[in-house]
Amino acid sequence: MTVQITSLKPGEYAPTPDAGLGALRTARGNLPLESVEVEALITGLTSGVGVAQGFRNPFDVPLEATYVFPLPDRAAVTSFRMEADGRVVEGVLKERGEARQDYDRALAEGRRAAIAEEERPDVFTIRVGNILPGERVTVRLALSQPLPYEDGAATFRFPLVVAPRYIPGTPLDERSAGDGVAPDTDAVPDASRISPPVLLPGFPNPVRLSLTARVDPAGLDLREMRSSLHVVTREDDTVSLRPGERLDRDFVLRLEFAASSALALVPDRAKDDDEPDTTDGDGTFTLTVLPPSGDGQGERRPRDVVLLLDRSGSMAGWKMVAARRAAARIVDTLTSADRFAVLSFDSVVERPDRLDAGLVPASDRNRYRAVEHLARLEARGGTEILQPMEQGLGLLDDSSRERVLVLVTDGQVGNEDQILERLGARLAAVRVHTVGVDRAVNAGFLGRLAGLGAGRCELVESEDRLDEAMEHIHRRIGSPLVTGLSLKPEGLDVLPGTVTHLGSLYSGVPLTVSGRFRGPASGAITVHGTATGGTPWERRLTGTPAEGEAPRAIWARAHLRRLEDRYATGEHDLEREIVATSLRHGVLCRFTAFVAVDTRVVADGEPRHRVVQPVEMPSGWDMPAPAMPMAASMPAAFTAAAPAVFNAESEGLTPPGAAPTFGGAAPSVVAGGPPAPMPAPRSAPGRGRSFFRAPSPKMAPPPPIHRSPDAVRPQLADELARLRAASSLPRAERLRYLADLGSRLSALVTYLGGQDRLASLATDLTACETTPGTDVDALWQRAITVLTELTGAGEPDEPGRGHAPRSPFWKRS
Structure with missing residues (x-):
């Protein structure tokens, strides 16, 4: 890929005294985004997060600013507001097309407006229009998210940059859907909405970043807090980023807790007239079950394992080294009873030269040849992920064996929906594990793949984290402790079709399931399954009433994600149900949008300047x-x-x-x-x-x-x-x-x-x-x-x- 970029020379940029720390003035004008502030309250194994984005118009005419940014892929966005000129305008959640019409109409009439849209589970766009010259506008989002828990530690991950994604396909003849740098294609029809321009390396920090996380253990035994990618300061129960940190990598905070099995029953609070309707139930349950003791290495069926390793250009540097090591460790987990294949891919798919086509026995010689092949791989080319996945699934056709597909990648592709549509039904027949290697990983896509394949998604954000992650993978590749899980409620009226994905129980990973119930917040649930070796397994939990709005929002986001994945795999008649569910529970999804429109006319028609905010090149990437x-x-x-x-x-x-x-x-x-x-x-x-x-x-x-x-x-x-x-x-x-x-x-x-x-x-x-x-x-x-x-x-x-x-x-x- 060849594109020449003109750099700023010394003296051609300077801080803007009245624009806040980090804002810049250039010959082309200021960048509109001044600040990003994140405040998180972590309560037990959930978190509530407030995000504030500050924009300023440095031009002498009204401005529309566009910012493409990430949020946690499992987060439920539940509110949106715009603040400007002493006025506060609350956002309204509407069907996406209707929200866009409201926004465009407001700008045409000279009114100030803002709109928030979801492009991917972890990629969002905010547009703020008719910002007056010299004016500052703040937009605020509120969201709730669960904290994944495994091996005694919960992880609060907050992404800060949308990494560049490979866009396959042939350009469409239609006009672009957005203003990004990539043209829309038949494989990624909204590529122009997920490809913001990128700042050059060495560019002075253009955005003031503030991130604070306060931790309330909520009765759990908090033993340690540690951040793996950023320099932080800690004061009692609060962790804060050091000033001057950039929006170029995920913020990762790990909390060592002693978790326990529980069934929380949270009734809906009384609804005000202006709040979303929740008549599909009277409450939300959240079930947490610790796995049985054992390491998953007991009696099991022989495995067929296909390992896919991404060697595309975006994997250059430390990521390629980490991916090679991860893949080699996975090959080393195989036993003589297993068969395997290794496929490395960029824009072509390759196999080890000295291994036969198809699956081969996991003998010492074959495993050595596979590792030898992996050790020679270097990053190059584009991330054509669909073809190797189709080839890998084609090899896993023996239903008498445990079928496992392992994908090691950063996941930086734009055609997620195309991949799910082509492969969704076939993924359900095998166990899919994903290993995401990046400091700004596409966690949403990798989590969706693992969820459809009843497997695990493991994220590796640094080489220091690799050994710990590989230990997890070693114990979980194709080795769930309990499968075939089902729920049997007792005295609790669980609504059909509302229970989130059950999956399997893995060593060190609690099962977390939520759903909706009708009636009083009392009763019990028994979890049934089949343990390693075919023996029955069950666990009964009695419900405990609890309070809070986060459980319902988190359930609604998970339920919507499942409906959206079904839509992506071809069930297009689900659109109305998705929109209705989103509006009923007040949770943003890809079919809805938050729009905030001021009633005051402040400009003469539409803004004349439109600026797409550039984003940082992710840390660890080669330009x-x-x-x-x-x-x-x-x-x-x-x-x-x-x-x-x-x-x-x-x-x-x-x-x-x-x-x-x-x-x-x-x-x-x-x-x-x-x-x-x-x-x-x-x-x-x-x-x-x-x-x-x-x-x-x-x-x-x-x-x-x-x-x-x-x-x-x-x-x-x-x-x-x-x-x-x-x-x-x-x-x-x-x-x-x-x-x-x-x-x-x-x-x-x-x-x-x-x-x-x-x-x-x-x-x-x-x-x-x-x-x-x-x-x-x-x-x-x-x-x-x-x-x-x-x-x-x-x-x-x-x-x-x-x-x-x-x-x-x-x-x-």
Whole structure:
């Protein structure tokens, strides 16, 4: 992947005195996001979290700011509010399309508004529109989340950055669904909504981060607290981030508790008139059962194990080292009664040279050959995860044996729904374990895979954590202590269809199940199952009344996630049920959105500046090595991130004709100065070039690629629509817009391997700001003419923001 990024030179940026610590002023204006504040109250094995995001408009016209950010994948977002100019506007949860209409209508009428939407279980978008010049606006989210517990420790994980994700597929002809750097594709129809632009390494900290977690053991025996990725300070029961920490990795806090089995019965509190209706039940139960003693190594069926190892470019550095070690440890857990296969993948799938195709006996010789293969792997190429998973599942066809699929990856792909739709039914027939290796891991996707396959998801955020995680995996790969779990309530009216996923009982991992009940908060539940060796197992728990709003919200989020996964696997008739459940319980999901609209008119119509907040490159990632011109900043008005264009075919990332992108190669939104010298990508013998590493001096450069302009028609159409929409800008801003457009078109020319007319236009546009006496009107019209001819587009049907109407991704046929 090759994209050249223009860096800021010393002296071209400076702190903004009145914008708070970390805010910057550049030639392109300030970044709108000033601060992120997180306050968590951990009570036992649940947490309530408040998130405040502060925005400021540094421009002299009203602004719309967009921020793509992560939240914990199991968290239930239950409230949203906007604060500005001394006014507080509470958000209302609505069906997503209706919420967008309310938001767009408010901006068109000159009112201030904000909207919060879920793109993935752990990726969200907030847009705040009509922020007045110099004004500060704060948006607040409240959420509840459970804390996973295993081996005597609960984990509070709070993600802080959306990592770049590999986007496979062919670009769609429709207008983009969002303003991200990746074009929408047939495999990821909302790629432009999950691919924010990325800041360059070394960029001064643009956002003031504050994170505080207060711990209330709630009767549990708290023995130790430790943070693995950030420097923290501790005062009594409160842990806080050290000032100056960046939003570039997950915050992970582990709490050593002594847990116990319990059944908590939480009645719904009395409903006010303006609160969501909860007539599907009178309360929520939460059942926690500790596993029986044992290490899971007793009598069991022989196993067929397929190990998939991700060696794609995003795994470069410490992650590849950790993944190789993890995979080798997994191979070492196999016994002579087992059979196995090892598949390493990027954009191609490879197997150890000296092992037969298919499953082979786990003999000492075969395991040695597999480990030898793993030890030679280096990161390269794109994360084409669907094909190896299909191949792996195809090998697991013997139902007389324990069938296990193990995936070691960072999970940084955008086509999660496509994978679930293609594989969902087959995953249920095997046991799927996922090992996520990253400091900003895609935990939502890996957790969904493990849940569908009744397995475990283990997250490894550092090399220091690897040995501990591998000990867990060693005891749990294909070795549940109790399977076939079911619940039998006694004196408690549990509502059918509300019980969350049961799964299996693993060594050191308590079973946590929740559901809804009707009637009084009393009764008992017996858990039945089959222990190792086929013996019956059961545990009876008597309910204890409890209080709190978190259990119902956490149950609703888990129930919605299960419905959404069924929808993704093809049950599209569930849409109404998902929306109704979300609205009834006041919990955000992918089919709904929170919208806050001020009643006061503050501007003359829609905002003229639109800025997509860039995000940090995740800690531990290598920045892609660029090799072609690409605009490193967006125009001050009508901001839209440039497409991440690169020589995909020569790099072995996709088959010819496809157009994948990797969000991590996106340009920074902040620019200035000449391009910084950076190495070209390295070539791997017989394979595609890695865009994460320096070139090998022994490798000749690939021959030039010449493509038809049709290959970038969607990008050119987007540029044309935005160009028309920005035609009323003042002269200075139009000049800046044209210069940035020229840089983006230069990248497309390089991608095409040459296009004379487009190249000539790009050259003149790039130089227009520094050319005295530039005729802006003539140059503007020339750009429109050339782009119109190259795209075959006529005049737009109506003026607007440069985006034609498009069905939301969740309504695609």
